Amino acid sequence: MKQIKTEPVITIITSTFNAVSALSITIDSIRNQNYTNIQWIIIDGKSTDGTVELINKNxxxxxxxxxxxxxxxxxxxNKGVKHIKGEWVIFLGAGDVLYSNNVLSNMASHLxxxxxxxxxxxxxxxxxxxxxxxxxxWGEPWELLKNKTESIRIALPPHPGSFLHVSFFCEKKYLFPTSLKIAGDTHSLxxxxxxxxxxxxxxxxxxxxFGGVSTTGKNLLxxxxxxxFINQEFNVNLPFFIYYWNLSKIYIKAFVNIVFPEKIIGSLYNSFLKVKYRFK
Structure with a gap:
């Protein structure tokens, strides 16, 4: 007998903190999805700007x-992971927008x-x-991606475009290391x-x-x-020249961010992007 595929429940986890304007954009994006098997979890960090009121309204x-x-x-x-009821999980930040209204329905057939x-x-x-x-x-077939490097780590799928199976969190009991403040998504991937x-x-x-230089000099360091730390934990050793070449570029970017005002750097970088990709 041919097995009938069922539409999986997709869990979306979003963390917020004083993000009322950004969250409203994500709410519209999720509300407009034509896929109904969605579980949305929001974990808020005690916002005081109206975020909680917006959550209540939706x-x-x-x-x-x-x-x-x-x-x-x-x-x-990690708090959100404890309440997963779906089969696949994606993490969307406040302000993230799903590409189209049928993104989740299109992905469901593959999931x-x-x-x-x-x-x-x-x-x-x-x-x-x-x-x-x-x-x-951002994102290409794994056959191409797995042989590349990004920054000072191996290349990985884009976290905002990644769906992890619930077993990753339930059976393997994976939790994001809270000792990491920026690279926790890298650790999970x-x-x-x-x-x-x-x-x-x-x-x-x-x-x-991608609005200008996305991190401060302090965050780049x-x-x-x-x-x-992650490379050491997973025993990842990149080729010597590639590692130190990429490392030097990060240090230069951090130095520029520390020396020059962030708004000026961001404005110049946005202008550069417009010129570089105007024929995309």
């Missing part, structure tokens, strides 16, 4: 939420029979600038791809804002520290 599409003080985004995600061969299924992310102009793509090779689906999942 409880019809929010399955679980709480608002209490936390230790950061990864602590919030329905992906497990147990795959515990990570990912698509593409459309990178946009401040004017909502598409400037770059590396854990997943080392366990099993992921499946790439050539579908745009998310729109991600923290990224270096955390990525070194």
């Amino acid at each position: 409880e019809d599409i929010i399955d679980f939420w709480l608002s209490e003080r936390d230790e950061g985004i990864y602590d919030a995600w 329905s029979d992906a497990f147990p061969k795959y515990n990570l299924v990912y698509g593409k992310v459309d990178v946009v600038n401040d004017d909502n102009e598409s400037v770059a793509d 590396m854990t997943a791809v080392i366990d099993k090779e992921p499946l790439f689906v050539p579908i745009y999942i998310d729109k991600m804002l 923290l990224i270096i520290k955390e990525l070194k």
Whole structure:
């Protein structure tokens, strides 16, 4: 007898803190999805700007939420993980926008029979600038990606375009390391791809804002520290020249961010993006 594939429940986990304007954008994006098997979890860090009131007004599409003080985004995600009822999980930030109204319905057909061969299924992310102009793509087939490096780590699927199977959190009992403040998503993706090779689906999942230099000089230095820790934990050794060449570029970017005002750097970088990708 031929087995009938069922539409999987997709869990979305979002952390917020004083993000009322950004969250309203994500609410519209999720509300407009034509896929109904969605569980949306919001973990708020005790916001005082109206975020909680906005959540209350949209409880019809929010399955679980709480608002209490936390230790950061990864602590919030860990709280959300405890309430997963779906088969596949994606983490969307406040302000994230699903690429189209049928993103989840398109992905559902691929997710329905992906497990147990795959515990990570990912698509593409459309990178946009401040004017909502598409400037770059993020995400390519694993056959190409697995042989590359990004920054001072191995190349990984784009986290905003990645769906992790619930077994990753329930059976393997994975939690994001709260000792990491920036690279926790890198840690989860590396854990997943080392366990099993992921499946790439050539579908745009998310729109991600690339508005200027996205991190401060201080955060760039923290990224270096955390990525070194992750490489050591997973016994990752990049080629000597590639590692130190990429490391030097991060240090230069951090120095520029520290010396020059962030607004000036961001404005110049946005202008550069418009010129570089104007024929995309």
